Amino acid sequence: MASLDRVKVLVLGDSGVGKSSLVHLLCQNQVLGNPSWTVGCSVDVRVHDYREGTPEEKTYYIELWDVGGSVGSASSVKSTRAVFYNSVNGIILVHDLTNKKSSQNLYRWSLEALSKDSSPTGIIVSNGDYDREQFVENSVPLLLIGTKFDQIPENKRNDVLTRTAFLSEDFNAEEINLDCTNPRYLAAGSSNAVKLSRFFDKVIEKRYFTRDPSQMQSFTDRRRFNFKSFHND
Numbered sequence: 446m447a448s449l450d451r452v453k454v455l456v457l458g459d460s461g462v463g464k465s466s467l468v469h470l471l472c473q474n475q476v477l478g479n480p481s482w483t484v485g486c487s488v489d490v491r492v493h494d495y496r497e498g499t500p501e502e503k504t505y506y507i508e509l510w511d512v513g514g515s516v517g518s519a520s521s522v523k524s525t526r527a528v529f530y531n532s533v534n535g536i537i538l539v540h541d542l543t544n545k546k547s548s549q550n551l552y553r554w555s556l557e558a559l560s561k562d563s564s565p566t567g568i569i570v571s572n573g574d575y576d577r578e579q580f581v582e583n584s585v586p587l588l589l590i591g592t593k594f595d596q597i598p599e600n601k602r603n604d605v606l607t608r609t610a611f612l613s614e615d616f617n618a619e620e621i622n623l624d625c626t627n628p629r630y631l632a633a634g635s636s637n638a639v640k641l642s643r644f645f646d647k648v649i650e651k652r653y654f655t656r657d658p659s660q661m662q663s664f665t666d667r668r669r670f671n672f673k674s675f676h677n678d
Contacts, residue, residue: 449492451506452652453532454645457554458539459547460515463592466625467539468509471641476626483513486529493645505649509537515550523557530558535586535648540612542591542605542622548612551589555616559583586651587618588644595624619644 456464460482469477472489491507512529536558540548589612597605606622613620621637623630631638 449504449506450653451490451508452534452645452648453508453510454535454537454648455529455533455558456509456511456537456539457551457558459541459544459550459554460513462539462541462544462547463625464511464539467537467590467592468511470625470628470631472509474628476628483511485513485525487511487513491645493642493649495646495649497642505645507645507648526557533558533585534652535588535644537588537590537644538616538618539590539592541593542609543593543596545608548591548609551612551616555587559585583617584651586644586647587616588641589613589616589618589620591620591622592625594622594630595627 456468458464463480465480465483465487466477468487468489469475469480472491488511489509491509493505493507495501495503495505510529512526514523514526536555538551538555540551542548589609591609609620609622619640621630621640623637629635631641
């Protein structure tokens, strides 16, 4: 098992959205009993069967890098965080479905990592103008995961899911909404489990079966950005 090929996947999002609980659930298939704040970065490993059930099936390690902090952190914290963004093969963007601000901040998180820019706030301009093509051109696979689905009142779920659908479209990524305290949301054969497996397969394909897979798309020379999906309802 020690000789397995591996890929590196960042897990990004605001503090308190449940990244550590999510990573523990993905890697240990267990609920994290006493989550704590992540300082710096915490790494856990998931074993994944690429193209399971086909002649091309092969087992890989998925390294999940849970990056702590927030987009409002001091510049020194952002500079330190930038070292975790090297040689990234995929990104899981995590937001709290009950906190619209955490969803909005995913744009900054993604551009901080994809451009390796320690000052993501520089991407925001007046009038909230956002160029969706920045993510269309991105070659790093993205997955959007919304947490605390169980805490959304039944009468507000349609509105929340409509809002997150815009996020999914903007990032050109599939979305999974779940409760990190309930493993059934990722039960084998469920639509969420299928999406997760498909994402990891895509990450592996980009890393091992495409040309020059180690290169990340850079957005450092593109600054037009917008939060259209988050205008007040």
